[in-house]
Amino acid sequence: MAKAMRYLAAFSAGCLLFTALPLAAETLIVTLFSGEVPPYSMKINGKRQGITIDLFTLLAKYTPHNYVLHEAPVARAMHEFDLGRIDIEPGVTPAWRQHRPVPGIYSIVYEEAVDVIVFKEKNRFELNEVSDLYGKTVGIVRGYSYPGYNQAFASGKIKKVENSIEENLLKQLALDRIEQIFMGYRTVLYFKKQGGAFKDLAIGDVVGRNSISLRLHPSKAYLLPGINAALKKMLDSGEIQAIFDKYK
Structure with missing residues (x-):
């Protein structure tokens, strides 16, 4: 009995240690609507720049993930999200997507x-x-x-x-x-x-x-706590506001 209890305690401790480990880095596809959507996304001297690009560059510093920006027209981007080919849509409020086949899950608010x-x-x-x-x-x-x-x-x-x-x-x-x-x-x-x-x-x-958030595909729900924690740090530090100020 004592031996069984020691085994159970060791197993429980191992499970706690495993769940405490940080999530592995992933490559996440982020939709970026085609065309010029300044100041969120525009080409300057042939290079894509703007608030959305800067936001994910900053988010990559606070999370282990690689964010790949994927350009597509609005309708196609919506369809690809529903199919699970897009992991994150930035700049969204739930009311805008409530009638989609896959409404998605949302991060904390980072912009009004x-x-x-x-x-x-x-x-x-x-x-x-x-x-x-x-x-x-x-x-x-x-x-x-x-x-x-x-x-x-x-x-x-x-x-x-x-x-x-x-x-x-x-x-x-x-x-x-x-x-x-x-x-x-x-x-x-x-x-x-x-x-x-x-x-x-x-x-x-x-x-x-x-109130604007990031919209995540439900298949990536397990990443939401880490992304939320990163967004909160970026908000508290004033770094997100600095991005907005840059494009005033």
Whole structure:
């Protein structure tokens, strides 16, 4: 009996030691939407740069994993995530993916993202209610979701025009092909600072405010505690804020 108890104690200690060991390094595929999505992802002098790239470069310092950025159009990236070919999608809030076949699991929040309505100054108006847009046309980026407005889009009360690239959507606005668009505040500011036709675009009211996380495929759920711990360190140290500040 005593011998059996010693064996059981040794076995339990071994199990505890095994579970305490750090997880082995893995290569994780991270989706990066094709095209220019500044300041999150854009090509400068032929090199892909931006907030998302810097975020995963930093995350690699705090975790053992290798993050491989995989470019794909939005629709294809969504499909590949569902199939388990994409491990992580950055820059997501659960409401945007709740209707996907594989909703995914989410990290802690690392960003508060704001979406705004944008006009040319001559077309500006106050947006207080969803009904203020009834009968109007709004441009959005294909694949992007605005939960407060989705029902009005689906019913046709607000007509939706989609473009796959933020810059092209802004060009449509600047050329009077659309009178208003929805877009991320950081992205609009980035383009306005580039000058040219975008400089005088008017930023209107907030149309969405979202808590942003990393979306992991459920097959990688066991990696979430380590990734969360790394994100918390990056937040507490101010390193994530420094990335955002870099692209103001």
